[in-house]
Amino acid sequence: MSAIRLTDLTLGYDRHPAIHHLSGEVATGSLTAIVGPNGAGKSTLLKGITGTLLPLAGGISLAKGKRLAYLPQSAELDRSFPIHVYDLVAMGLWSRAGIFGRIGASVAHKVEHAIAAVELTGFERRPIGTLSGGQMQRALFARLLLQDAEIILLDEPFTAIDARTTADLLALVQRWHGESRTVVAVLHDIETVRRAFPQTLLLAREAVAWGATADVLTPENLLKARRMVEAFDSHAAPCQRDAA
Numbered sequence: 001m002s003a004i005r006l007t008d009l010t011l012g013y014d015r016h017p018a019i020h021h022l023s024g025e026v027a028t029g030s031l032t033a034i035v036g037p038n039g040a041g042k043s044t045l046l047k048g049i050t051g052t053l054l055p056l057a058g059g060i061s062l063a064k065g066k067r068l069a070y071l072p073q074s075a076e077l078d079r080s081f082p083i084h085v086y087d088l089v090a091m092g093l094w095s096r097a098g099i100f101g102r103i104g105a106s107v108a109h110k111v112e113h114a115i116a117a118v119e120l121t122g123f124e125r126r127p128i129g130t131l132s133g134g135q136m137q138r139a140l141f142a143r144l145l146l147q148d149a150e151i152i153l154l155d156e157p158f159t160a161i162d163a164r165t166t167a168d169l170l171a172l173v174q175r176w177h178g179e180s181r182t183v184v185a186v187l188h189d190i191e192t193v194r195r196a197f198p199q200t201l202l203l204a205r206e207a208v209a210w211g212a213t214a215d216v217l218t219p220e221n222l223l224k225a226r227r228m229v230e231a232f233d234s235h236a237a238p239c240q241r242d243a244a
């Protein structure tokens, strides 16, 4: 069964395509990496799946009734927002408790448990603006833990994060996979993908290859992806292939 299905999908900005003619499925319970050169459309695809960016053509369907959680690229987060680690993590419960849900004893226990799971105990009252990049990413993973979503989308979760934090957070990703959640992560480190992600979508504005990681990440495919992104004209009218 598929958790996410893409059908001849075109996504873009101001009617200019960033991704086009993308079709395929993310199987329920699978662990998939999205890789590709800068500008390949990886973040754009995640924004399409979350519904923040509507398709210019084609469609995206999600398995019915499944909760979705999304971790944006760290550069997109406003760290100056005046909030403590505890409250940031507790926001993970909003989808179920509501914004004005009572922080009762059981909720407080869940938040503390999630903070402990990412080894941030003792940081509860720290404003997020004072955290290191790795600590902030740990806090965001604690929030994801509480969101308890069946489909989890991660945009470059390990970029600019030290090796120890990467290993700890990767262990959480593996745990989610073990719990049969569907995880899709945009990654730049090919070695991490080869080691830890069974499925890969190699994207270069369209799919270069999508399937078992060892079959997808061949030198030929990686070279092809680079050439395709370099050759792509994002200002072409809605779709070059349609115009041909």
Ligand SMILES: Nc1ncnc2c1ncn2[C@@H]1O[C@H](COP(=O)(O)OP(=O)(O)OP(=O)(O)O)[C@@H](O)[C@H]1O
Pocket: 013, 018, 036, 037, 038, 039, 040, 041, 042, 043, 044, 045, 234
């Ligand atoms: N808000 C936006 N408005 C206009 N164009 C955008 C916007 N966001 C992204 N783009 C363009 O869409 C294309 C794909 O961008 P996207 O961020 O999805 O690529 P990416 O594969 O995630 O790249 P990177 O690896 O550099 O993060 C790029 O040409 C980019 O300039």
